[in-house]
Amino acid sequence: MRKDVLIAGFGGQGVLLAGNLLSYAAIEEGKNVSYFPAYGVEKRGGSATCTVVIADGAVGSPVVGQPSTLVVLNQASLERFGARVRPGGVCIVNSSLVDVCALGRDDIRIIPVPMNEIATELGDLRMVNMVALGAYAAVSGAVELATLAGALKEALPERNHKYIPANVKAIETGAQVASEKTA
Amino acid sequence: MQQVFKRPQSLKDVQTHFCPGCHHGTIHRLVADAMDLHGVQERTIGVASVGCSVFLYGYFDIDVVEAPHGRAPAVATGVKRAKPDNFVFTYQGDGDLAAIGTAEIIHAANRGEDITVIFVNNTTYGMTGGQMAPTTLVGQKTSTSPYGRDKSKDGSPIRMAELMAQLGGVAYSARVAVDSPKHVLEAKKVIREAFGYQVQGRGFSFVEVLSACPTNWGMNPLKANARVGEEMIPYFQLGVFKKEEA
Amino acid sequence: MILTEQPRVRFERAAELSVHLAQQDSLEGQLSKRLFVKGNEAAAMGAVAAGCRYYFGYPITPQSDIPEYLSRELPKLKGEFIQAESEIGAINMLLGASATGVRAMTSSSSPGISLKQEGISYMAGAELPGVIINISRSGPGLGGIDASQSDYFQAVKGGGHGGYHIPVLAPNSVQEMYDLTLHAFDLADLYRTPVMLLGDSVVGQMKEALVPNPRPVRELPEKEWAVRGKGSAGQRVVKSLFLGDGELEAHNWRLHAKYQVMKEKECISEEFETADAKLIVTGFGSVSRIAQTAVAMAREEGLKVGLFRPVTLFPFPEKALAEAAGHAGRVLVIELNTGQMVEDVRLSVGARAQVSFYGRPPGAGSLPSPEEILDVIRKNYDQAPQ
Numbered sequence: 001m002r003k004d005v006l007i008a009g010f011g012g013q014g015v016l017l018a019g020n021l022l023s024y025a026a027i028e029e030g031k032n033v034s035y036f037p038a039y040g041v042e043k044r045g046g047s048a049t050c051t052v053v054i055a056d057g058a059v060g061s062p063v064v065g066q067p068s069t070l071v072v073l074n075q076a077s078l079e080r081f082g083a084r085v086r087p088g089g090v091c092i093v094n095s096s097l098v099d100v101c102a103l104g105r106d107d108i109r110i111i112p113v114p115m116n117e118i119a120t121e122l123g124d125l126r127m128v129n130m131v132a133l134g135a136y137a138a139v140s141g142a143v144e145l146a147t148l149a150g151a152l153k154e155a156l157p158e159r160n161h162k163y164i165p166a167n168v169k170a171i172e173t174g175a176q177v178a179s180e181k182t183a
Numbered sequence: 184m185q186q187v188f189k190r191p192q193s194l195k196d197v198q199t200h201f202c203p204g205c206h207h208g209t210i211h212r213l214v215a216d217a218m219d220l221h222g223v224q225e226r227t228i229g230v231a232s233v234g235c236s237v238f239l240y241g242y243f244d245i246d247v248v249e250a251p252h253g254r255a256p257a258v259a260t261g262v263k264r265a266k267p268d269n270f271v272f273t274y275q276g277d278g279d280l281a282a283i284g285t286a287e288i289i290h291a292a293n294r295g296e297d298i299t300v301i302f303v304n305n306t307t308y309g310m311t312g313g314q315m316a317p318t319t320l321v322g323q324k325t326s327t328s329p330y331g332r333d334k335s336k337d338g339s340p341i342r343m344a345e346l347m348a349q350l351g352g353v354a355y356s357a358r359v360a361v362d363s364p365k366h367v368l369e370a371k372k373v374i375r376e377a378f379g380y381q382v383q384g385r386g387f388s389f390v391e392v393l394s395a396c397p398t399n400w401g402m403n404p405l406k407a408n409a410r411v412g413e414e415m416i417p418y419f420q421l422g423v424f425k426k427e428e429a
Numbered sequence: 430m431i432l433t434e435q436p437r438v439r440f441e442r443a444a445e446l447s448v449h450l451a452q453q454d455s456l457e458g459q460l461s462k463r464l465f466v467k468g469n470e471a472a473a474m475g476a477v478a479a480g481c482r483y484y485f486g487y488p489i490t491p492q493s494d495i496p497e498y499l500s501r502e503l504p505k506l507k508g509e510f511i512q513a514e515s516e517i518g519a520i521n522m523l524l525g526a527s528a529t530g531v532r533a534m535t536s537s538s539s540p541g542i543s544l545k546q547e548g549i550s551y552m553a554g555a556e557l558p559g560v561i562i563n564i565s566r567s568g569p570g571l572g573g574i575d576a577s578q579s580d581y582f583q584a585v586k587g588g589g590h591g592g593y594h595i596p597v598l599a600p601n602s603v604q605e606m607y608d609l610t611l612h613a614f615d616l617a618d619l620y621r622t623p624v625m626l627l628g629d630s631v632v633g634q635m636k637e638a639l640v641p642n643p644r645p646v647r648e649l650p651e652k653e654w655a656v657r658g659k660g661s662a663g664q665r666v667v668k669s670l671f672l673g674d675g676e677l678e679a680h681n682w683r684l685h686a687k688y689q690v691m692k693e694k695e696c697i698s699e700e701f702e703t704a705d706a707k708l709i710v711t712g713f714g715s716v717s718r719i720a721q722t723a724v725a726m727a728r729e730e731g732l733k734v735g736l737f738r739p740v741t742l743f744p745f746p747e748k749a750l751a752e753a754a755g756h757a758g759r760v761l762v763i764e765l766n767t768g769q770m771v772e773d774v775r776l777s778v779g780a781r782a783q784v785s786f787y788g789r790p791p792g793a794g795s796l797p798s799p800e801e802i803l804d805v806i807r808k809n810y811d812q813a814p815q
């Protein structure tokens with residue numbers, strides 16, 4: 001098994017935390033993982049991007065050219081990375097903010113999830129990254145939802161542990177909505 | 184707090200990359216204003232240092248040479264000696280000027296090079312993400328002084344404007360701030376005066392400007408601006424420390 | 430895409446090198462919990478594990494995580510962390526601390542490493558141990574902060590004056606940032622030499638699982654040369670000035686002999702799918718990771734391609750490479766520059782194989798993807814002797 005994902009959004013959407021949490025969960029499951037945040041010049045312009053590669057064996061390249069899965073939280077990221085998704089791959093989009101029509105690709109699977117609405121309904125827009133991650137886990141099967149929930153303790157600083165139950169709910173809801181879309 | 188005044192001619196009409204609440208932008212305006220006043224824009228050669236102000240050429244409509252980290256006074260020396268009729272200034276941060284570039288600034292000043300140095304003191308390394316600088320205040324936490332600056336191990340913050348005033352070659356040395364309209368007006372006057380020294384060929388002039396770095400201080404722009412008056416000015420006193428009369 | 434074979438680590442001196450070796454059986458019983466850390470932090474942790482308690486540095490991107498970590502941790506261990514006034518200050522603080530026999534280090538990135546060259550030359554001349562981590566970036570001049578391999582020549586050919594060499598280790602994972610830092614301290618003490626760890630922002634900034642393996646036990650010589658205040662014993666002097674007739678010449682030959690021993694004993698390389706390969710891809714550090722995936726993709730297409738990765742850049746694993754290349758007949762060198770290691774590859778393989786080069790000089794957006802390397806592999810494979 002080797003899975004790669006590119007997660008992209010704007011600063012403040014918690015993209016890097018999502019990547020970290022996913023990595024912690026993969027480690028918890030005994031897998032190998034490589035997390036690579038966009039760095040330097042790429043970081044400019046208020047965008048936040050990271051790639052995560054999860055594998056049973058050697059991870060290989062931490063640099064992902066054509067991701068098999070793209071998770072986009074905002075329009076600019078879809079425009080920037082949409083064309084890079086590997087043919088036959090998957091694009092999970094935050095349909096609250098992203099219009100996928102512009103993408104014009106019929107060789108990939110597009111899974112719209114209204115992440116902002118879900119997060120807001122669950123009480124806090126800032127959980128949009130958790131909704132996204134839940135959706136990714138459900139679609140890719142890269143890690144178990146339960147492991148993600150368990151890994152929150154590692155990924156979040158102690159002072160934020162009180163938000164864990166709400167985050168677990170956001171992960172589960174994201175997973176559920178995405179599963180319905182793929183069923 | 185930001186003063187609204189007309190864009191000086193020496194400044195390009197572009198958006199800067201500085202963080203919200205950063206004082207570099209205001210200081211750029213004051214420098215451009217002084218160039219305009221003395222009518223030197225067309226014969227100015229700016230020397231950019233390595234720090235958040237490295238993109239000097241993006242904002243000033245003048246010729247610019249980029250110097251290695253800390254070496255701007257040496258580069259400026261070379262420029263000025265080769266082209267004495269040009270107006271030459273450096274614009275340097277506190278990491279650049281007061282740490283790695285200490286030898287160059289001291290010796291350019293001591294030789295009395297006919298250049299002007301604008302020294303931006305924000306008590307930290309801005310561009311590299313908020314490490315301790317030679318100007319970091321005692322007790323101030325930074326990413327490399329996580330327990331606060333410890334005077335017994337890290338020394339005391341260096342007061343550059345006073346130090347410069349001690350050197351024989353220095354004609355003019357002052358410290359200003361831009362945290363209030365009143366201070367901005369004073370700063371404007373001082374920078375104009377410092378540039379005047381070079382225009383009249385009277386030797387080395389130095390202006391230290393206290394500056395806010397909200398990003399690396401972990402403060403919002405208002406709080407950061409307030410810190411300049413509350414914490415910095417009590418230690419880094421404002422004033423003209425040397426002014427050689429003609 | 431499944432990698433069909435775990436990389437085979439090849440130690441030309443396997444018995445003594447227990448480093449590197451998350452995969453190594455003998456350590457398996459002792460494996461501690463897997464942490465998730467940045468490469469830079471792993472190197473800093475490795476330094477602490479190696480017993481280094483003295484750090485001297487100056488801020489520069491993209492290595493600042495190292496001083497930031499050590500500024501937190503060393504005070505707790507009664508060590509010293511000094512943010513020097515410059516890289517020149519830092520390397521000379523390292524020189525001074527090392528002269529007293531303690532384990533000490535510095536870290537920086539390319540422009541800062543350039544400033545350290547004088548000090549490194551003095552340390553090499555005075556035969557002082559010390560570890561220098563270079564999380565290199567792009568140049569020349571101020572260049573940029575992107576991942577770069579432009580400083581290969583500077584690192585392996587003796588970056589300062591005087592014709593010396595220092596061992597250079599090129600980690601390609603977070604685990605190796607830790608393991609090879611431990612190894613670097615041992616090499617430094619064993620050979621009385623500065624040792625450089627050469628990485629870039631890929632290995633420095635990425636996060637992976639880290640098993641903080643226990644420090645391998647290696648017999649190291651007593652530091653009988655370290656200054657300590659002579660008391661009633663004999664005088665000790667740490668210096669690189671030799672003015673006596675023939676003295677400096679002899680000193681240079683002695684250093685040269687030491688480099689020959691390193692070449693014999695300290696080469697490390699790694700091979701992946703090389704046994705039946707018709708084309709050997711080679712690259713160091715971050716590029717080797719990208720190439721590894723490209724090679725796996727090529728294998729899926731049925732192309733017989735293998736990967737050879739030098740872990741030590743000085744000493745360069747000439748023999749191992751020559752052997753692997755000899756079987757294949759063709760070598761493709763990939764670097765994030767316009768061609769530096771390729772020269773050592775050519776020298777190593779001689780007439781045994783044809784050598785071609787694919788370079789990507791560093792800069793924003795210039796990091797090649799596995800797919801791009803696969804393309805280059807395909808083109809080169811067609812020309813490989815079948």
Ligand SMILES: Cc1ncc(C[n+]2csc(CCOP(=O)(O)OP(=O)(O)O)c2C)c(N)n1
Nearest residue numbers: 233234235252276277278279308309310489
């Ligand atoms: C030789 C060398 N060492 C280190 C650096 C990294 N570096 C870039 S900017 C900078 C200092 C920034 O701080 P400061 O001079 O205070 O300016 P500011 O960004 O705060 O305006 C440093 C250390 C470098 N470019 N070159």
Ligand code: SF4
Nearest residue numbers: 201202205235309396
């Ligand atoms: S980091 Fe600090 S000095 Fe640099 S632009 Fe931002 S606020 Fe200004």
